[in-house]
Amino acid sequence: GEFTVQQPGWASSVRKLLVGLVLRWASDFGPTEGPEIPQAKGSIQAVGGQAFFLPLYDLFLSYGGIFRLILGPKSFVIVSDPAIAKHILRENSKAYSKGILAEILDFVMGKGLIPADGEIWRVRRRAIVPALHQKYVAAMIGLFGEASNKLCEKLDAAASDGEDVEMESLFSRLTLDIIGKAVFNYEFDSLTHDNGIVEAVYTVLREAELRSTSPIPTWEIPIWKDISPRQNKVKAALKLVNDTLTDLISICKRMVEQEELQFHEEYMNEQDPSILHFLLASGDDVSSKQLRDDLMTLLIAGHETSAAVLTWTFYLLSKEPRVMAKLQDEVDTVLGDRLPTIEDMKKLKYTTRVINESLRLYPQPPVLIRRSLDNDVLGKYPIKRDEDIFISVWNLHRCPKHWDDPESFNPERWPLDGPSPNEINQNFSYLPFGGGPRKCVGDMFATFETVTATAMLVRQFNFQMALDAPPVEMTTGATIHTTEGLKMTVTRRTRPPIIPNLESKVVNVNSVPTVVSEG
Numbered sequence: 001g002e003f004t005v006q007q008p009g010w011a012s013s014v015r016k017l018l019v020g021l022v023l024r025w026a027s028d029f030g031p032t033e034g035p036e037i038p039q040a041k042g043s044i045q046a047v048g049g050q051a052f053f054l055p056l057y058d059l060f061l062s063y064g065g066i067f068r069l070i071l072g073p074k075s076f077v078i079v080s081d082p083a084i085a086k087h088i089l090r091e092n093s094k095a096y097s098k099g100i101l102a103e104i105l106d107f108v109m110g111k112g113l114i115p116a117d118g119e120i121w122r123v124r125r126r127a128i129v130p131a132l133h134q135k136y137v138a139a140m141i142g143l144f145g146e147a148s149n150k151l152c153e154k155l156d157a158a159a160s161d162g163e164d165v166e167m168e169s170l171f172s173r174l175t176l177d178i179i180g181k182a183v184f185n186y187e188f189d190s191l192t193h194d195n196g197i198v199e200a201v202y203t204v205l206r207e208a209e210l211r212s213t214s215p216i217p218t219w220e221i222p223i224w225k226d227i228s229p230r231q232n233k234v235k236a237a238l239k240l241v242n243d244t245l246t247d248l249i250s251i252c253k254r255m256v257e258q259e260e261l262q263f264h265e266e267y268m269n270e271q272d273p274s275i276l277h278f279l280l281a282s283g284d285d286v287s288s289k290q291l292r293d294d295l296m297t298l299l300i301a302g303h304e305t306s307a308a309v310l311t312w313t314f315y316l317l318s319k320e321p322r323v324m325a326k327l328q329d330e331v332d333t334v335l336g337d338r339l340p341t342i343e344d345m346k347k348l349k350y351t352t353r354v355i356n357e358s359l360r361l362y363p364q365p366p367v368l369i370r371r372s373l374d375n376d377v378l379g380k381y382p383i384k385r386d387e388d389i390f391i392s393v394w395n396l397h398r399c400p401k402h403w404d405d406p407e408s409f410n411p412e413r414w415p416l417d418g419p420s421p422n423e424i425n426q427n428f429s430y431l432p433f434g435g436g437p438r439k440c441v442g443d444m445f446a447t448f449e450t451v452t453a454t455a456m457l458v459r460q461f462n463f464q465m466a467l468d469a470p471p472v473e474m475t476t477g478a479t480i481h482t483t484e485g486l487k488m489t490v491t492r493r494t495r496p497p498i499i500p501n502l503e504s505k506v507v508n509v510n511s512v513p514t515v516v517s518e519g
């Protein structure tokens, strides 16, 4: 008070600025009130490609639900506690951004819905969520069925020829075909043949994964980034995908212009039910760059995740013949020979539990990334702004205190007559689709997609690990991959008639149930 009256205005401003700076300095570097987050000792090998979430599990068992990890000049807070996860994701979600994730993904997703923060995120989320309305998701089940059928044809040919199949890449193609059609009405047709655009999509995806696991950002090195052959290949691939998206946007714009539009909440164009068509028809006022970023984000978000879920589901099923037999039994009873419909989704309860449980054991992605925008308190520990935080969903999903026999694949852990498990009814101990305002927008889509594909495949075939299959180990990009693929032997099922013919006394020798014995 007394200084401001006597001193010239500028001096007062300088003083305020200095005090402000000192206070800011104190809050950034000074001691914080309250206990310090336990710091994990020992080293973590940050080797690219290795499943980095595995050593975090051991540290969780020794240090508990929140600890700090120092990696060279960087420090990370690792969260494996459901209440703290809930605080970050839901209760105080406004105080967190996507941090490193947004930086890494910028080259491919720009300001798309996954990396975007703040106002851009709010506006885009509000535009995109309505596109995935119930009628849209119901229509997509037909698409899931048709695409899965193509995969069945491929597997049938392999079964005839006695050839083993690498399922991980087939699932990747299945979900690429589905998401292309579902998001921007494009036929990648990658299950049937390879083409330039499919290869370009994979080049871009592999680069995104490499960047998210590489300890040294070689793609930022001046000059090198312009002459490196790999970076040039990535740039060309990105350009091809972006040009294709631009074309698809203009084709769709023309369709919308020629339409007699009556836009409403559950609007859907029968010829083109895609998300892109919904967005354009809704009059979504957005730059074409932003629209491309969003489409690219949806493509990547909905492709690798679902493929990984299917891969690990079939791996788990091959280890548990008991679960497989029960699953096949449900599918035979509910579906018979039909393609699945939206009504079947409610009835395929055990199939849904199989997917729920697969997502518990292999969450995609295994770790959620955030950065604090403000000081906050996590549990009893104060943290400052600019902390990089990893929420280990892997640890939450395998916490020995929370789960009975956490390592076992046991879809029965959630009763069939109860609700499907989600982050709310499991109080953030189970986060298959995240939680809070940034929860996955495709959770329903993805659940029905993986349920449909699983049901259709196990109805027709038995799956076993191939005799000469490489060991199934994990590596991480954005999702959990196998290190050397999932090589399986696929055989056609012989099964009892779906509707037993009680009149007929003729016993069909082929109608022996194929319940694979344990062991």
Ligand code: HEM
Binding pocket: 113, 114, 125, 297, 298, 301, 302, 303, 305, 306, 309, 363, 364, 365, 368, 369, 431, 432, 433, 434, 435, 437, 438, 439, 440, 441, 442, 443, 445, 446, 447, 450
């Ligand atoms: C966000 C999982 C399929 C679109 C997320 C998040 C998770 C997740 C855990 C939260 C990320 C975070 O909080 O940092 C999955 C899994 C899927 C799947 C396991 C498959 C089984 C899909 C599909 C789509 C999609 C099919 C699109 C059709 C998105 C988008 C976000 C998101 C746009 C960002 C939402 C936002 O930040 O507002 N997903 N997802 N996902 N997912 Fe999915």
